[in-house]
Amino acid sequence: MSANIVTLPRMLDGLPGKAQNTIYSALDNLRVMTSVGNAKVAATMAPSVFRGLILGVARDGDAVQMPAQHSTHFSLTYGGEFPEMYELYRRAVANQWDGDRDLDWSTDVDPENPERPVMPLDYPPFEGLAAKGIKLTPKEKLRFANDIASWTLSQFMHGEQGALYAAAQVTESVQWMDAKFYGATQVMDEGRHLEVFLRYLDTKLQKTYVCNDNLFVILDDLLTDSRWDVKFLGMQIMVEGLALGAFGTMYNFTREPLLKQLLKYVIQDEARHVHYGVLALREHIGKELSPAEIREREDWAYEVALLMRNRFLSHELYYEWFEGRMSLKDWDEVILNAPSMAAFRHLMFLRLIPNLEYIGLMSDRIKAHYDKAGLTSFLGGKNATELSGEDLIRDIAAYKAPTPH
Amino acid sequence: MFGRHPRRIILPRGSGPAARWKQRPSQTPRRVRVEKIVSEAQDAITLVLVPDDDRPLAFRAGQYLTHIFEIDGRDERRIYSLSSAEGGALACTIRVLPEGRASQFIARQLREGDVYRVLGPGGDFTLDPAHQGSLVLLGAGSGMTPVISLVETALASDPQRSVRVVDVQHDEAHALFHARLRALAQNHPGLSWDSVVTAVEGRPDAVRLAHLLRPAADAQVYLCGPQALMDAAEAGLKEAGFDLQHIRRERFVAAPQHRPRPTQPVPIVFKRSAHSVEQQPGESLLDAGLRAGLKLEFSCTVGGCGHCKVRVLDGEVLLEEPNCLLPEERAAGYTLACSACATTPVTVDA
Ligand SMILES: Cc1cc2nc3c(=O)[nH]c(=O)nc-3n(C[C@H](O)[C@H](O)[C@H](O)COP(=O)(O)OP(=O)(O)OC[C@H]3O[C@@H](n4cnc5c(N)ncnc54)[C@H](O)[C@@H]3O)c2cc1C
Ligand code: FES
Ligand SMILES: [Fe+2]
Ligand SMILES: [Fe+2]
Numbered sequence: 001m002s003a004n005i006v007t008l009p010r011m012l013d014g015l016p017g018k019a020q021n022t023i024y025s026a027l028d029n030l031r032v033m034t035s036v037g038n039a040k041v042a043a044t045m046a047p048s049v050f051r052g053l054i055l056g057v058a059r060d061g062d063a064v065q066m067p068a069q070h071s072t073h074f075s076l077t078y079g080g081e082f083p084e085m086y087e088l089y090r091r092a093v094a095n096q097w098d099g100d101r102d103l104d105w106s107t108d109v110d111p112e113n114p115e116r117p118v119m120p121l122d123y124p125p126f127e128g129l130a131a132k133g134i135k136l137t138p139k140e141k142l143r144f145a146n147d148i149a150s151w152t153l154s155q156f157m158h159g160e161q162g163a164l165y166a167a168a169q170v171t172e173s174v175q176w177m178d179a180k181f182y183g184a185t186q187v188m189d190e191g192r193h194l195e196v197f198l199r200y201l202d203t204k205l206q207k208t209y210v211c212n213d214n215l216f217v218i219l220d221d222l223l224t225d226s227r228w229d230v231k232f233l234g235m236q237i238m239v240e241g242l243a244l245g246a247f248g249t250m251y252n253f254t255r256e257p258l259l260k261q262l263l264k265y266v267i268q269d270e271a272r273h274v275h276y277g278v279l280a281l282r283e284h285i286g287k288e289l290s291p292a293e294i295r296e297r298e299d300w301a302y303e304v305a306l307l308m309r310n311r312f313l314s315h316e317l318y319y320e321w322f323e324g325r326m327s328l329k330d331w332d333e334v335i336l337n338a339p340s341m342a343a344f345r346h347l348m349f350l351r352l353i354p355n356l357e358y359i360g361l362m363s364d365r366i367k368a369h370y371d372k373a374g375l376t377s378f379l380g381g382k383n384a385t386e387l388s389g390e391d392l393i394r395d396i397a398a399y400k401a402p403t404p405h
Numbered sequence: 406m407f408g409r410h411p412r413r414i415i416l417p418r419g420s421g422p423a424a425r426w427k428q429r430p431s432q433t434p435r436r437v438r439v440e441k442i443v444s445e446a447q448d449a450i451t452l453v454l455v456p457d458d459d460r461p462l463a464f465r466a467g468q469y470l471t472h473i474f475e476i477d478g479r480d481e482r483r484i485y486s487l488s489s490a491e492g493g494a495l496a497c498t499i500r501v502l503p504e505g506r507a508s509q510f511i512a513r514q515l516r517e518g519d520v521y522r523v524l525g526p527g528g529d530f531t532l533d534p535a536h537q538g539s540l541v542l543l544g545a546g547s548g549m550t551p552v553i554s555l556v557e558t559a560l561a562s563d564p565q566r567s568v569r570v571v572d573v574q575h576d577e578a579h580a581l582f583h584a585r586l587r588a589l590a591q592n593h594p595g596l597s598w599d600s601v602v603t604a605v606e607g608r609p610d611a612v613r614l615a616h617l618l619r620p621a622a623d624a625q626v627y628l629c630g631p632q633a634l635m636d637a638a639e640a641g642l643k644e645a646g647f648d649l650q651h652i653r654r655e656r657f658v659a660a661p662q663h664r665p666r667p668t669q670p671v672p673i674v675f676k677r678s679a680h681s682v683e684q685q686p687g688e689s690l691l692d693a694g695l696r697a698g699l700k701l702e703f704s705c706t707v708g709g710c711g712h713c714k715v716r717v718l719d720g721e722v723l724l725e726e727p728n729c730l731l732p733e734e735r736a737a738g739y740t741l742a743c744s745a746c747a748t749t750p751v752t753v754d755a
Contacts, residue, residue, distance in 0.1 A: 059413045060492075061562045062534035105426070108698070154416075203426050208416040316414045320460055 021328040045221050045303070052217035059210055069226035072172040080176035082283075088276055089178060092185035095272075097265050099196040107258035109204040111146040118205070118256045119149035125338035132330045134322060144321065150201065151317055152250060154209035157197035159243055162219035164190035166235035167273075173228035174280065182276055189269045196262050204258070214311040218304060229284050233297060236277025237355055238304045240270055245348025248396035249340065267396070268389030274355065275384040281359040298366045301356060306373065309345055310336070347399060351392075353378035358385070413492055417463035417526075434473060434522035435462060437495065442517055445498055447578040449547070450512060451488060454495040457520050464526035466491040466558035467551040467627075467655075471524040471705050476510050482707045483507040483660050486550040487526070488582070490557035498581065500547035507660070527704035530627065530655040532559060538623030539567035543614070543638055545630025546574065549581040551655060552629055557585070560593050567595045571617045573630060576604040608634065615641030620651075629655040661708045661725030666746045674752040675699055676718060684747050690715065690722065691742035694755070701742060701755060708744035715742050720751030 051057050057064050111118045124145050126136065136144060167190050171183030201208045211219075222234030244267065251263040285294060318331040335341060353375060356362050362370075362379070370376050387395075436457035443451040456462045464470075469486040485497035501512045530551055532540075540559055544552035549572055559566055574580040580600065590596050599617050601609050609617065614637055620626050626642065628635045635654050643649055670683040673693055678700075684693040691713050694701045703713040708728030716738050724730070724745040742755070 056412075199426055202418060208418055210413050210416055319412055320414050 021323070044225065044300075045217070048217045048221035048224065052213050052220055056213060058213060058216040064220075066220055066223045068169060068224055070169055070173050070228055070231065071226075073175050075175075075177055075180075078177050080178065082176045082178040082279070084279055085176065085178040085182050085276065088272060088279075089182040089185060092182065092189070092272055095268070096185075096188070097192070099192045099199070102265070103196065103262055104258060105199070105203070107256075109256055109258060111149065111205065111256075112142055116255045116257065117145065118254055118259060119145040119152075120253060120255060121145055123253050123340045124148055125334050125340070128334035128337055129326075132326050132334060134326055144317075146205070147207070147317060147320065148314070149250075149254075150205045150207040151209045151314055152246065153197055153201055153205065155212055155215055155312070156243070156246065156250075157194060157201060157208070158211040158215060159219070159239060160190055160194040160197055162223065163235060163239065163243075163273075164194055165223055166219075166231055166239075169223065170228060170231055170235065173231070176280075179276075179280055186273055186276065189273070193266050193269065196266070200259065200262060209316050212312065212314070212316065214307060218307065229281065229289075230297070230300065232277060232281055232284075233301060233361075234304065236273055237281065237352070237359070238301060238308065240274045240277065241352035241355065242308045242348055244270055244274070244351050244392070245344050245346075248347040248392075248399070249344040251393075251396055252343070252399065253340070264393060267392055271384065271387060271389040271392045274351070275387075278355050278359050278384045285360045294360065294363075295365075298361045298363060301361050302366055302369055305349075305352065305370075305375075308348065309373075343399065347396060349375050349378050350381060350395075350399075351384070354381040354383040358383035413463075415461045415463040417465045417491060434524050436520050437462075437523050439515060439517050439519045439521075440494075442515065446581050448501045449498060449579065449581055450501060451496050451498045452485075452511070452515070454497070454523070456495075462495060462526070464491065464495070465531045466554040467530040467532065468526040468528045469551070469705070470495075470497065470526055471707055472497070472507075473522040473524070474507055474510055474515075475521070476506060479663070481507050481510075481660070482524075484657075484705050484707055484709045486528070486530075486655070487554055488550045490554055490561060492558075492561075498547065498550045524706060525704070528655070528710065530629065530653055531555075533625065536625050537563075538625065539569070539621050540627070541569045541571075541618050541620040541624045542627040543571045543573070543618060543630065543635075544581075545572075545634050546579075547581070547657060548629035548631075548655070549574075550629075552627065553582040553585055555627060556589065556596070560589060560596065564593055565595050566593075567621075568593070568597075569618065569620070569624075570596070570598045571601065571614075572598070573601045573603060573609065573634065576602055609637070611637045611641035611644065613641075614638040615645045615647075618642065619645075620647055622648075624651065626652045627655075628652060629657070632656060656709075656729055658709050658729045659727050661728050661744045664723060664725050666723070667748055671747040672750045673747050674750075675755050676752055677755055689743055689746050690740070690751075690753065694742065699755070703743055706743045708741050711741070713742040714739050716740075716754040718752040718754050720747060721749040722746065722751060723748050 109118065110116075121141060124141070126141060129136070164187065167183060167186040171180055171187060174180060174183060218234065218239065222231050222239075225231055225234070247263050247267050247270065251260060251267065254260055254263070285297065289297070313332050313335045315328070315331075318328060322331060353362075353370070357379060367376060437454040438457045439452055440455045441453040443453065445451045464487055467486070469484045472483050472485055474481050474483070485499055487495065488498040489496040499508055499511055501508045532555060540555070542552045542555060544550075552570065552572075556568055556570060559568060570586065572580065572586070583600070586598050590598055601617070618626065618638065618641075620642065626647070628638055635656070639649065639652060642652065666687055667684075668686050670685055673682050673684050673690060674680075675682065675694060680697055680699055682693045682697040684690070688696070691701060691703055691706070701713065704710045705712070708725065711729050714730070714734065717740050718738075722740050722745045724740050728741055728744050730739060730741055742753075
C-alpha cells in the first residue's frame with residue numbers, strides 16, 4: 001500500500017476530475033478495511049463494507065433486505081430481575097411524549113428567514129471552501145446552509161430507522177425480563193424519533209437525502225451481526241453516542257424553535273437509551289465474556305469510533321454542489337477541519353469515551369490506540385448512569401463551538 | 406435512455422407521503438432549462454430538462470411536473486408526465502394537438518436553452534414499493550408517457566419481474582416508445598407487449614381489453630388514456646373477476662380555459678379552518694387560502710388531479726372548464742379550488 005500512497009497524487013494529477021474522484025474513493029474505501037487491525041473484526045465487517053461502500057446498495061431501489069441471525073430469548077419462567085433497569089422502564093413509561101401533540105407543527109419554518117434559520121451561516125465551512133477556491137454568493141450560502149440542514153436531519157432519520165430495528169432485535173435477544181420491558185419502550189421511542197424527523201423533513205424542509213454509505217455500513221453491520229452484545233454495543237453505545245454528538249451540535253446551532261424543541265425531546269430519550277446500554281453491557285462484559293471476546297469487542301468499538309469520527313463527510317453534498325469544481329479529496333479536508341465538525345466530535349467523544357470505560361472496554365492496550373487518536377482527554381468524564389436528560393441538555397448548551405473568527 | 410444520473414443524492418418523495426400530515430410541498434416553482442428537444446414520433450416531442458441551478462430534482466416513476474409557460478404574456482400551466490425512468494434525466498413527452506395552446510407553443514416556439522418554471526413533481530400514479538407481484542399497464546396515445554417510465558423503473562430494480570404492456574395508438578407513425586420497449590423486451594424475458602393500432606382495427610372494446618390485459622390475481626394494473634378507454638378496460642376486468650382495488654388510473658384531462666375573474670375582492674369563509682379570507686382579483690380559491698396560510702390540499706394546480714376538491718356550502722363560484730371533476734361530484738356541490746374563484750361571498754367546507 002505504501003508505494004501506492006506515495007505515487008498516488010502524481011498518478012491522479014494527469015487524470016480528469018471524475019476519474020481522480022473514483023480512484024480516490026476506491027482507495028479510501030480500501031483504507032477502511034486495511035486500517036482495521038483485528039482480522040476477526042475486519043472479517044465480520046467486510047460484507048457490510050462491501051454492500052455499503054462498493055455496491056452502494058443504499059443508493060438504489062426502495063429497500064434493502066438485511067438477513068439477521070440473532071436468536072430470540074424466550075423466557076419460560078420470567079426470571080431475570082434487574083432493578084435499575086426496571087426503574088428505567090418505569091421512567092420511560094412515565095415520560096412518553098407525543099410527537100403530534102407536544103410539538104407545534106403549525107410553526108412556520110422558513111429556512112431562509114435570517115431571524116430563525118434552521119442552520120445559521122456560522123455552521124458551514126465557508127472559509128475552508130474559499131481556501132480551495134470555492135466562492136459562494138450570499139444566496140448560494142443560504143441555500144448551502146439549508147442543504148446541510150436537510151442532509152444532517154436526513155442522516156438522523158436513517159439512523160433512527162436503524163435504531164428502531166436494532167432496539168427491536170435487542171429486545172428479542174436480551175435475557176433479563178426487566179430489560180425486555182425496557183426495550184419495548186425504546187422501540188416506541190425510536191419509532192417516534194423516526195416519525196418526527198420524517199415529518200420535519202417532509203413537511204418543513206421538503207428535501208431528503210439518501211442514506212450516507214458509511215452510516216449504512218455501520219447500520220447494516222450491526223443489524224446483521226448475530227451476537228446480541230455487538231448489536232447492543234453498536235447501537236446503544238456507539239450509534240447513540242454519535243447521535244448525541246450530532247443532535248447536540250444541531251441543537252446548539254439551530255435557531256428554529258420547532259426543531260430545537262424536537263431535538264430536546266429526542267436527546268432526553270437518547271440519554272435513557274445509552275443509560276440502559278451501559279447497564280446491560282457492564283454486567284455482560286464483566287461477567288460473561290472471555291478475555292479474547294472482550295478484546296474483540298474493544299477493537300470493534302475502536303474501529304467504529306474512528307469510522308464515525310473520520311467518515312461522515314457528507315459526500316452527498318459534495319456530489320450535489322461541487323463535483324467538477326473541486327476534488328473529493330479537497331472536500332474531505334475541508335469538512336474534517338470544519339469548526340462545526342470539531343463541535344460534533346467533541347460532543348460525541350465527551351460521552352462515548354467515559355461510557356466505554358464504564359462498561360469495561362478501555363484496557364490499557366486499547367487506550368494506547370485512543371491516545372494516538374487524541375481521544376484520551378475525555379477519560380474520567382461522567383458516564384451515562386450519572387447523567388440525566390437535563391444534565392445532557394445543559395452540557396450540550398454549555399459547549400460553545402470554536403468559531404472561525 | 407438519457408443516461409442515469411450516476412448517483413442518487415436526493416430521495417424522490419413526491420407529494421404523497423406528507424399528505425398524512427395534511428401538508429403538501431410548497432408551491433414554489435423551480436426553473437428548468439430545455440437541454441434537448443427530441444422528435445419522439447409524429448406529433449410528439451420530448452423535452453429533456455435540467456434544473457437551471459444544476460441541482461437534482463427527484464421524482465418517482467409515473468409522476469408529472471406542472472409546466473408554466475408564458476404564452477402571449479400570460480402564464481399557461483400544463484401537466485406533463487415524466488417519460489424517463491426514476492433516477493434518470495428529467496424528460497417529458499408531449500403530444501402536439503392541432504389547436505393546443507401549450508403544445509403548439511412547445512412545438513413552434515420553445516428552443517433548446519430556453520428557461521421556464523415547473524411545479525412538482527406530483528401525482529400518485531406510482532409503483533407501490535410494498536407490491537412485488539406482476540404489473541399490467543395500459544397506455545393509450547400520450548398515456549404511454551408515465552407507462553414507459555414505470556416499466557423501465559420496475560425492470561431496472563427487478564429484471565425478472567413479470568410485466569405486461571398494452572399500448573393503444575392511432576397508427577404506427579404516432580406510436581410512442583416502441584424502440585425502448587423493443588430494447589427492454591430483448592433483455593427481459595418477463596416483459597410481454599402488445600400493440601393495438603386503432604386506425605386498422607378500431608377501438609378495442611371491454612372484452613378485447615380484458616383479453617389483452619389478462620392480469621394475474623397478484624397483479625397491479627395501471628391505466629392511462631382517454632376516459633372512455635379506461636372505463637372500458639375497467640368494465641372488462643370487472644367482468645373477468647379482477648379485483649378493481651388493484652387498478653390505478655391517470656386521466657389526462659385538458660387544462661381549463663381561462664375565464665374572466667372578478668375585479669373586486671370577494672370574501673371567502675373556510676369553515677373547517679375557521680378562517681375568513683379576501684379573495685383578490687385574479688386569485689383562485691386555492692391561491693387565496695394558501696396566501697392566508699391555510700393547509701389546503703393540492704397537487705397539479707391545473708384542474709387535472711382532483712386533490713384540491715372542496716365542497717361549496719354557500720355562494721357562487723366560477724369553475725373553469727374542462728377539468729377532472731366527475732358529474733356526480735359536481736352534483737354533490739364540489740368544485741376544484743385551484744381552478745375556481747368566488748363570484749359572490751362564499752363559504753367552503755375546508
Ligand atoms: C395528470 C395529467 C398528466 C398529463 N400528462 C401528459 C403527457 O405526458 N403528455 C401529454 O401530451 N399530455 C399530458 N397531459 C395533458 C396536457 O396537460 C394538456 O392538457 C395537453 O397537452 C393539451 O394542452 P394544450 O395547451 O396543447 O391544449 P389546450 O389549448 O388546452 O386544448 C386541449 C384540447 O382540448 C380542446 N378544448 C379546448 N377548449 C375546450 C373546452 N372548453 N372543452 C373541451 N375541450 C376543449 C382543444 O381543442 C384541444 O384539442 C396530462 C394531463 C394530466 C391531467
Ligand atoms: S390541484 Fe390538481 S385539480 Fe386542483
Ligand atoms: Fe432515537
Ligand atoms: Fe435511541
